[in-house]
Amino acid sequence: KAGVTQTPRYLIKTRGQQVTLSCSPISGHRSVSWYQQTPGQGLQFLFEYFSETQRNKGNFPGRFSGRQFSNSRSEMNVSTLELGDSALYLCASSLDGRGPGELFFGEGSRLTVL
Amino acid sequence: DQQVKQNSPSLSVQEGRISILNCDYTNSMFDYFLWYKKYPAEGPTFLISISSIKDKNEDGRFTVFLNKSAKHLSLHIVPSQPGDSAVYFCAASQGGYQKVTFGTGTKLQVIP
Numbered sequence: 374k375a376g377v378t379q380t381p382r383y384l385i386k387t388r389g390q391q392v393t394l395s396c397s398p399i400s401g402h403r404s405v406s407w408y409q410q411t412p413g414q415g416l417q418f419l420f421e422y423f424s425e426t427q428r429n430k431g432n433f434p435g436r437f438s439g440r441q442f443s444n445s446r447s448e449m450n451v452s453t454l455e456l457g458d459s460a461l462y463l464c465a466s467s468l469d470g471r472g473p474g475e476l477f478f479g480e481g482s483r484l485t486v487l
Numbered sequence: 488d489q490q491v492k493q494n495s496p497s498l499s500v501q502e503g504r505i506s507i508l509n510c511d512y513t514n515s516m517f518d519y520f521l522w523y524k525k526y527p528a529e530g531p532t533f534l535i536s537i538s539s540i541k542d543k544n545e546d547g548r549f550t551v552f553l554n555k556s557a558k559h560l561s562l563h564i565v566p567s568q569p570g571d572s573a574v575y576f577c578a579a580s581q582g583g584y585q586k587v588t589f590g591t592g593t594k595l596q597v598i599p
Contacts, residue, residue, distance in 0.1 A: 377530070408589070415493075415576065415591035416531070429586045463530055475521065476587060478530030 375400065377479035379464050385485045391452040394482045398445050398466030405447040406476065407439060410461040422447055459486045490514045491579050493590035501598050506564040508593050510577030513558065517579035520553060522562045525574045567597045
């Protein structure tokens with residue numbers, strides 16, 4: 374069974390640009406969550422999607438957005454990049470995002486903003 | 488506001504000894520607590536969890552203890568092995584897994 378796949382794995386952007394990251398969940402998983410990991414801050418929740426609907430959102434500015442497609446694949450977009458957006462962006466999937474169970478994470482997309 | 492806190496950024500333990508990783512939380516509404524392990528260049532992987540109605544859960548070498556009155560949980564690894572060297576994240580959720588709150592992580596080094 375293939376795991377969670379994130380693309381691209383690494384990317385470098387400059388301030389002001391925008392970026393789109395992609396996540397393919399485990400087959401059959403319908404919930405996809407996104408997290409930002411920075412040194413000293415741990416993993417911070419961005420948003421969660423289920424059946425193409427955003428069910429939950431973290432405390433990030435509107436420059437951070439996402440969507441989910443009918444095949445459960447998800448994308449997140451960051452517009453007007455700032456230096457502080459440099460981080461590892463992790464995608465996680467679960468069957469339905471409810472009840473006890475664990476999140477399955479991808480390897481992440483490491484974004485560097487220059 | 489850091490609702491899940493791991494105050495020890497790092498921990499070194501000799502192989503074969505016990506590793507104890509600690510975590511504190513502030514939100515009394517959390518109903519599920521989890522530990523994740525992360526190796527460099529990999530995503531976090533689920534390790535063990537505990538419901539708020541229990542005070543202990545054991546899975547092989549890993550045991551999680553929950554003290555609700557102190558809002559504290561700990562992960563015990565016995566015996567510790569070099570392959571356990573990783574960053575361990577404490578996490579908590581409320582009402583399901585839609586939004587999981589993570590701590591900042593503790594880097595465990597098990598010395599052979």
